[in-house]
Amino acid sequence: MRWSEGFIAVDWGTTNRRGYALDASGRLIAETEDDKGILSVPKECFPEAVAELRAALGNKPLLMGGMIGSNRGWREAPYVPAPAGLRDLAGHLQWIEGENAAIVPGVSWEEGESADVMRGEEMQILGAAAAGLIPQDAVVCHPGTHNKWIRLEGGRIIRFKTVMTGELFNLLREHSILADLLWEPAAPNAAFARGVERGLAEDCLTADLFSVRARVLLGKMPRQDAASYTSGLVIGTDVRTGLKSMAAEEVVVMGRPELTSLFAAALDVAGRKSRVIDGEEAFLAGAKHLVEALS
Amino acid sequence: MRWSEGFIAVDWGTTNRRGYALDASGRLIAETEDDKGILSVPKECFPEAVAELRAALGNKPLLMGGMIGSNRGWREAPYVPAPAGLRDLAGHLQWIEGENAAIVPGVSWEEGESADVMRGEEMQILGAAAAGLIPQDAVVCHPGTHNKWIRLEGGRIIRFKTVMTGELFNLLREHSILADLLWEPAAPNAAFARGVERGLAEDCLTADLFSVRARVLLGKMPRQDAASYTSGLVIGTDVRTGLKSMAAEEVVVMGRPELTSLFAAALDVAGRKSRVIDGEEAFLAGAKHLVEALS
Numbered sequence: 001m002r003w004s005e006g007f008i009a010v011d012w013g014t015t016n017r018r019g020y021a022l023d024a025s026g027r028l029i030a031e032t033e034d035d036k037g038i039l040s041v042p043k044e045c046f047p048e049a050v051a052e053l054r055a056a057l058g059n060k061p062l063l064m065g066g067m068i069g070s071n072r073g074w075r076e077a078p079y080v081p082a083p084a085g086l087r088d089l090a091g092h093l094q095w096i097e098g099e100n101a102a103i104v105p106g107v108s109w110e111e112g113e114s115a116d117v118m119r120g121e122e123m124q125i126l127g128a129a130a131a132g133l134i135p136q137d138a139v140v141c142h143p144g145t146h147n148k149w150i151r152l153e154g155g156r157i158i159r160f161k162t163v164m165t166g167e168l169f170n171l172l173r174e175h176s177i178l179a180d181l182l183w184e185p186a187a188p189n190a191a192f193a194r195g196v197e198r199g200l201a202e203d204c205l206t207a208d209l210f211s212v213r214a215r216v217l218l219g220k221m222p223r224q225d226a227a228s229y230t231s232g233l234v235i236g237t238d239v240r241t242g243l244k245s246m247a248a249e250e251v252v253v254m255g256r257p258e259l260t261s262l263f264a265a266a267l268d269v270a271g272r273k274s275r276v277i278d279g280e281e282a283f284l285a286g287a288k289h290l291v292e293a294l295s
Numbered sequence: 296m297r298w299s300e301g302f303i304a305v306d307w308g309t310t311n312r313r314g315y316a317l318d319a320s321g322r323l324i325a326e327t328e329d330d331k332g333i334l335s336v337p338k339e340c341f342p343e344a345v346a347e348l349r350a351a352l353g354n355k356p357l358l359m360g361g362m363i364g365s366n367r368g369w370r371e372a373p374y375v376p377a378p379a380g381l382r383d384l385a386g387h388l389q390w391i392e393g394e395n396a397a398i399v400p401g402v403s404w405e406e407g408e409s410a411d412v413m414r415g416e417e418m419q420i421l422g423a424a425a426a427g428l429i430p431q432d433a434v435v436c437h438p439g440t441h442n443k444w445i446r447l448e449g450g451r452i453i454r455f456k457t458v459m460t461g462e463l464f465n466l467l468r469e470h471s472i473l474a475d476l477l478w479e480p481a482a483p484n485a486a487f488a489r490g491v492e493r494g495l496a497e498d499c500l501t502a503d504l505f506s507v508r509a510r511v512l513l514g515k516m517p518r519q520d521a522a523s524y525t526s527g528l529v530i531g532t533d534v535r536t537g538l539k540s541m542a543a544e545e546v547v548v549m550g551r552p553e554l555t556s557l558f559a560a561a562l563d564v565a566g567r568k569s570r571v572i573d574g575e576e577a578f579l580a581g582a583k584h585l586v587e588a589l590s
Contacts, residue, residue, distance in 0.1 A: 079513075108509070108513055110513060110515070113510075113515070114506065115506060115509040115510045115512075115513045115515050116505070116506060116509045117508075117509045117512055117513065146472075146505055161502055162502060162505040162506070162509070163499065163501045163502045163505065164471075164472075164501045164502070164504050164505045165501060167471060167472060168501055171466045171467075171470055171471060172466075174470070175466055175469070175470055176459075176462060176466060177441075177459075177462060204458065204532075204535075204536040204539070204540075205500060205501070206458045206459045206460060206463055206500070206529070206532065206533065206536070207456055207457060207458045207459070207536050207540075209459050210411070210441055210457040210458065210459045211409065211410060211411060211457070213412075214403070214410040214411045214412045214457070215408075215410045217410075217412055218374075218403055218405060218410045218412065220405070220408070220410050234501070237499075237501065238501065240499075241499040241501070241502050244499070245499075245502075
């Protein structure tokens with residue numbers, strides 16, 4: 001197998017994986033998606049899970065990013081400390097099967113007592129910068145289970161901050177006393193904007209969350225507003241935290257469209273411009289430029 | 296059945312219930328506890344569940360407080376709006392079985408867009424004030440699944456604020472990415488104090504929570520410190536929120552000993568004095584004084 005003749009890029013997460021076949025010029029020619037995230041694959045079954053991908057996408061070399069490189073994945077790829085660019089990732093790939101498969105490492109950041117880690121977002125962000133989709137110097141907000149705020153300088157990740165916004169919202173929707181109020185999908189409507197304003201202004205999220213229940217019980221908030229308001233509350237809190245950590249007039253919002261639209265709306269409420277970049281496009285750019293950096 | 300000859304007081308919550316038999320002078324003569332919280336009793340089975348209590352504690356009138364009066368309980372007892380004292384509760388009991396059983400209402404608070412509700416804590420707080428266990432004017436912190444901060448004036452609840460601290464910590468421990476770090480019981484040790492300091496000082500709880508994982512992964516925090524540190528983080532955030540909402544030099548901390556000790560330790564870090572009151576003793580005082588107010 002030769003990388004220059006095309007390869008398979010895999011975004012291999014905790015609960016899902018997406019595989020893409022790229023031709024010699026880096027053009028997407030086929031793709032597949034399933035629910036074989038790392039948690040559903042026993043350690044010894046990764047070779048088999050990879051064989052399935054090759055059966056679907058062609059017998060090519062494999063570049064894998066995301067949780068596949070965590071201690072729960074196929075092979076641990078230790079974090080590369082920030083500042084980190086695409087060449088730093090390329091220099092620290094975790095090679096498997098000789099030179100036919102590689103796992104992209106995550107990025108870590110430490111300063112004094114503080115520390116943070118990412119695994120998966122780095123390929124999108126550095127890929128978007130390498131492909132010119134975003135400036136070399138930028139603040140990027142990457143919504144997801146663990147939302148990241150990233151400071152990019154000269155096309156490298158300088159520092160970043162993770163906020164557990166997506167996971168918190170999912171915990172609330174699935175397991176909390178607010179669960180029966182949060183079944184509707186959140187939308188960037190007027191209730192969402194009110195939640196964002198509250199999240200931006202105040203610093204008692206855990207009190208504001210309970211007040212959603214109280215206000216619905218006492219008839220002060222329509223039940224159908226609760227999901228959007230609560231989403232606005234946690235996202236507004238997130239945006240306040242991110243902008244406090246890294247000041248920016250314009251923020252790049254990168255990720256899945258259903259999440260980037262909510263964060264772009266929240267940034268608008270916060271008086272900031274935003275530029276939305278599709279995470280999948282950025283991932284493919286990252287894979288292509290990373291493989292180019294290998295040769 | 297005559298109330299003046301003694302009665303049964305029941306603290307009937309979501310997952311547990313505690314029953315106490317009091318004699319004519321209000322002295323505790325027997326008690327029972329089981330897991331028949333309201334969520335495990337179908338609506339039509341409450342008479343049977345009450346019969347069990349009488350079989351264990353004597354055939355006496357029944358005074359019930361807590362979630363038994365919620366829309367998911369035996370019979371809904373609408374909230375009494377603050378300011379509310381023990382006589383207000385006594386005047387709005389929800390009577391069942393003629394005059395042989397009564398449910399104590401919860402308390403609500405509204406101001407502008409803000410709203411809050413409590414159900415269960417009011418009997419403890421007002422009981423402690425009526426019995427002279429705490430001053431008539433006080434700030435009370437009542438830890439639990441939904442922690443309450445209460446301003447008491449003239450022995451009445453003037454206003455209060457709920458913080459979802461206990462529920463958040465349980466969600467994190469049971470369902471989150473931090474779950475495997477939080478299995479140890481939290482203790483008011485040095486790691487706890489560091490978490491409290493961080494929670495008191497900063498306002499990005501959802502970012503600080505993720506950093507626990509990052510710091511353990513990168514070897515900056517011993518794994519065995521994670522539970523106490525995280526507990527300190529959420530409790531410190533809670534104390535900051537409570538003290539911001541109602542300034543106090545001394546705070547009464549009321550509830551179960553395993554929780555009050557953590558909150559008292561956090562208040563100490565915040566430079567506040569605290570006085571710990573056992574919640575069960577306060578509940579019994581509330582029941583006794585409430586029944587006295589009936590005659």
